[in-house]
Amino acid sequence: MQKFQSLVFFLCFYGLKTNAQQLITYPVPQAVVYSMHNDDYTVKVRQPGGEWQDLYEYNVKVDLDKPQDASMVYFDFSGTVEVFVQKNNGTVQSVKVRPSSYEIKPVLYGNSLTFTLTEPRKISIEFDGDKLHNLHVFANPIETARPDPNDPNVVYFGPGVHLPKDLPGDAFNISSGKTVYIAGGAIVRGKLMCDKVQHVRITGRGIIDQPERGVEIRHSSDVTVDGVIVVNPKHYTVFAGGSDHITIRNLKSFSANPWSDGLDFMSCSDVTVDDVFMRNSDDCIAVYAHRWEFYGDAKNYSVTNSTLWADVAHTINIGVHGNTEKTGEVIENLLFKNIEILELDEDDPSAEGCMAIQAADMNLVRNVRFEDIRVDNFQEGKLLQLKVAFFDKYNAAPGRGVENIYFKNISYNGFNNSCSIINGLDKDHLVKDVTFENLRINGKLINSVEEANIKVGEFAKNITFKNSQPAKPGLTSAKN
Numbered sequence: 001m002q003k004f005q006s007l008v009f010f011l012c013f014y015g016l017k018t019n020a021q022q023l024i025t026y027p028v029p030q031a032v033v034y035s036m037h038n039d040d041y042t043v044k045v046r047q048p049g050g051e052w053q054d055l056y057e058y059n060v061k062v063d064l065d066k067p068q069d070a071s072m073v074y075f076d077f078s079g080t081v082e083v084f085v086q087k088n089n090g091t092v093q094s095v096k097v098r099p100s101s102y103e104i105k106p107v108l109y110g111n112s113l114t115f116t117l118t119e120p121r122k123i124s125i126e127f128d129g130d131k132l133h134n135l136h137v138f139a140n141p142i143e144t145a146r147p148d149p150n151d152p153n154v155v156y157f158g159p160g161v162h163l164p165k166d167l168p169g170d171a172f173n174i175s176s177g178k179t180v181y182i183a184g185g186a187i188v189r190g191k192l193m194c195d196k197v198q199h200v201r202i203t204g205r206g207i208i209d210q211p212e213r214g215v216e217i218r219h220s221s222d223v224t225v226d227g228v229i230v231v232n233p234k235h236y237t238v239f240a241g242g243s244d245h246i247t248i249r250n251l252k253s254f255s256a257n258p259w260s261d262g263l264d265f266m267s268c269s270d271v272t273v274d275d276v277f278m279r280n281s282d283d284c285i286a287v288y289a290h291r292w293e294f295y296g297d298a299k300n301y302s303v304t305n306s307t308l309w310a311d312v313a314h315t316i317n318i319g320v321h322g323n324t325e326k327t328g329e330v331i332e333n334l335l336f337k338n339i340e341i342l343e344l345d346e347d348d349p350s351a352e353g354c355m356a357i358q359a360a361d362m363n364l365v366r367n368v369r370f371e372d373i374r375v376d377n378f379q380e381g382k383l384l385q386l387k388v389a390f391f392d393k394y395n396a397a398p399g400r401g402v403e404n405i406y407f408k409n410i411s412y413n414g415f416n417n418s419c420s421i422i423n424g425l426d427k428d429h430l431v432k433d434v435t436f437e438n439l440r441i442n443g444k445l446i447n448s449v450e451e452a453n454i455k456v457g458e459f460a461k462n463i464t465f466k467n468s469q470p471a472k473p474g475l476t477s478a479k480n
Contacts, residue, residue, distance in 0.1 A: 021079035022142050023047050026184030026205065028056040031161045036187075036209075038071040041135050042086040045075055048116075052084065058207075061232050061256035063132055063311040064281035065345065072254070074138040074229065076184070076205065077117070085135060086112040087127050098124045099307060099340040101374055122252065122277040122307055124342065131343065138252050138277070140205060140227065147179045147203075154178070157206060159185035171216070174200055182206035182228050191233075194220050203227050213239045214253070219294075221245050228252075235259055237280070241266040241294035251276045256311070261286055266321065267296040267329070274302070279309040279343075283317040289331055289363050290323035298331045307340040314351075314381075315341050318368065319359040320389065324396040328362025337371045344378035352418065353385030354378070355407075359399025360389040369406045377414030383441075383452075386434060388425040388459075402431040411440045416453050423457025432461040439465070 023045060028036070038059035044052040055073040062070045075081075085106075092111050097104040102121060106113040113125075117139050125135040149156035155178055164170040171193040174180055179201045182188055186206030194200050195218045203226040208214050214230035217223050217240040224247040230237045237253040237260075240246055246268060253262050253276070262278035264286045265271060278284040285308065289298050308315040316336060322329045336355070346352045354375055359365045375383065386405060390398040401424065424430040439446040446452045447465050456463055 021047050022077060023050075023053070023081055024076040024142065024184070025053050025055060026075070027159060028058075029160045029185065029187055032187060038069055039088055040069075040133060041071050042088060043073045043135070043137070044084040045077075046082050046084075048080055048082060057135075058231070060136070060254040062254060062279060062281075064256050064258060064260070065312060066132070067256045068132040070132065070134050070136065070254075072136040072138065072229075072231075074140060074184075074205065074252075076140045076142050077120075078142045079118075081117050081139065082114060083117065083137065083139075084112065084114050085125060092127050094128055096126045096129070098126065098342055098376065099374065100376070101340065124309075136252075136277075136279075138229070140250065143205065143227070145203075147181050149181070151179075155180045157182045157186045157188050157204070159183055161187045161189065164190040171212075174202070176200065179203065182208070191216055194218065194223050196220060198222050200224070201226070205229075207231055208233075210234070213237070215239070217241070217243045217246060219243060223247070224249070225251055230254070232256060233260055236261045236264050237278070238263045240264065240268050240271075241292065242296065243268050245270045247272045247274075248276060249274045251278075253278045253280060255280045255282070257281065261313075262308075264288070265298060265301075266291040267294040267298060269297065269299040271301045273306065274304050276306045277309075278306070279311065281312040282310075283313045284308040284310050284315045286314075286317045286320075287331060287334065288319070288321040289329035290361070291321040295323060295329075297329050299333050301334040303334075303336045303339070305338045307342060309342040310344050310346070313346050314356045315344055315354050316356060317353075318357045319363050319365040319399060319402070320361070320391065320394060322361030322363035322399070324362045328364060328400055331359075331363055331365045332367045334368045335371070336369070336373065339373050341373065341375040341378075343376070344381040346381040349418075350389075350391070351385075352381040353383070353420070354381065355384045357386045357402050357405065358389040359387070359402045360391060360395040360397070362397050362400055364400040364403075366401075366403045368404075369408070370410060371406075371408040373410045375410070375412040375414065380418070382418050382420045383412050383416065384420045384422075384454075386422045386431050386460075388423075388429040388431060390425070398425050398429055401429055403433050405431075405434045406437070407435065407439060408437040410436070410438075413442055416441055420452065420454040421457070422449075422454060422460045422463060424459030426459055430459050430461055434460070434463045436463075436465045438467055
C-alpha cells in the first residue's frame with residue numbers, strides 16, 4: 001500500500017509535462033504544519049491569468065548574534081510566474097528585492113506587492129530595510145531527472161517527516177552507488193552521512209531540517225548534492241573532508257548556531273559549487289587543507305553563479321588550516337565567479353574579509369581568481385584581506401605564502417570605511433602578484449590601493465591595477 005501511495009504521488013506531482021509553462025508547489029507535512037510556519041507573510045504564485053496557489057511560509061532562524069525568525073517559500077516553474085506577497089504585520093513604506101542585479105521591479109500597493117519571474121531565481125524581499133525578518137523566495141527550475149522510488153538503488157524520502165531509525169538527530173548512512181531523493185514536501189530530520197563511498201547523488205526539492213550537520217562527506221569520491229534545502233543545522237550545512245569530485249548545485253541553506261558554516265572543505269579537490277544560496281552564521285564557503293583526520297592538498301575548485309550572505313564571519317575564507325607536521329600543503333587553482341555577496345558581519349579585525357585568503361599552518365595558497373563579484377553594503381568587515389597568518393587559537397605555524405591572486409570585475413557599493421589588508425608576515429612569507437582589473441567601488445573605477453582603501457604592508461609585492469575593460473561589472477547577473 002505504501003509503495004502504491006508513493007507511486008501515485010510520484011505520478012501526480014512529478015509526471016513529465018510537454019507544456020512549456022509549468023508551476024509546481026509542494027504541500028507541507030501535516031505533522032509540522034503549525035510548528036514550522038511563519039505568519040509574517042502570505043505568499044501566492046500563479047501562471048499568468050491562472051488561479052493563485054498558496055505557498056507554505058517556512059520559519060527559518062537567521063543571525064547568531066541576535067537570532068531572529070525569517071521566512072522562506074519554494075516552488076518550481078518554467079516559463080513565466082507571478083508572485084504575490086502580503087506583509088501581515090505593520091505598515092510598509094518601501095520594499096527592496098535583492099540581489100539588485102536581477103532588476104526585479106515589484107509593484108507595491110499598501111502592504112502587498114507583486115512581481116513577475118521569467119527564470120529561476122533565489123531572492124530576498126526586504127520591507128523597510130529589514131534583513132532579519134525578510135522573506136526568501138526560492139523559485140527553482142523544473143526537475144528533469146527524478147529517480148524511480150521503487151529502484152533498489154534509490155533511497156526515497158516522500159512527502160512527510162522522516163527520522164533515523166535510532167535516536168532523532170542521528171545519521172542516515174548512505175552506501176556507494178545510491179541516489180537519495182528528498183521529494184518536495186519531505187522533511188528529513190537527520191544528517192546524510194557519506195563515509196568512504198563513491199558515486200552518490202543526493203537530490204530533490206525537500207528539506208533537511210535541524211540536523212547535526214546537513215550532509216557529511218568523508219573520504220569519498222563522486223558525491224553530488226543537488227536541489228535540497230538545509231534549515232538550521234547545529235553545525236555545518238555540508239562538511240567535506242579528504243574527498244574528491246564533489247558537486248554541489250542549487251543548494252539552499254540557513255543557519256544560526258555557533259560554527260554553523262555553510263560549505264566547508266578540508267583537503268578536498270576537484271570541487272564544483274554552482275547556483276547555491278548560503279545564509280550562514282559562520283563562513284559561507286571555507287577551503288582548507290589538513291584538519292582533524294583529513295590530510296592533503298586542496299586543488300581545482302569552481303564556485304559560480306551563487307549568492308552568499310554571512311550573518312557572522314566571512315562569505316569566502318581560504319587557507320586557515322593545514323598540516324605543520326612536514327612541509328605544509330598547497331591550496332591552488334580556485335575560481336569564484338558570478339557571485340552576489342549580500343551581507344558580511346565579522347567583528348574581529350584580524351580575520352575580516354568578504355574575500356579572505358589567510359594562509360596559515362604552512363599552507364601555500366596560489367592561483368585564486370575572483371571574477372564578476374557584486375558586493376552590497378555590509379554591516380561590519382572588509383572587502384578583502386590577503387595575508388600570511390598565524391592565529392594563536394587555530395594554528396601551529398604561519399603559512400608559507402599567498403601568490404598569483406586575480407580580481408576581475410569586482411563591484412562594491414558600500415561605506416568601505418574599514419580598510420582592506422594585503423600583507424605577508426616577513427621577507428620569507430610574502431603575499432605577491434596580486435592583480436585588480438576593473439575594480440569599482442560605488443561606481444568609481446579604481447586605479448590604486450589608496451582609492452580602494454587597501455592597506456598594503458611591507459611584505460606584499462607586485463600589487464597592480466589594470467583597467468582595460470570599459471564596461472561596468474554589475475551588468476552580469478548571477479544565474480540564480
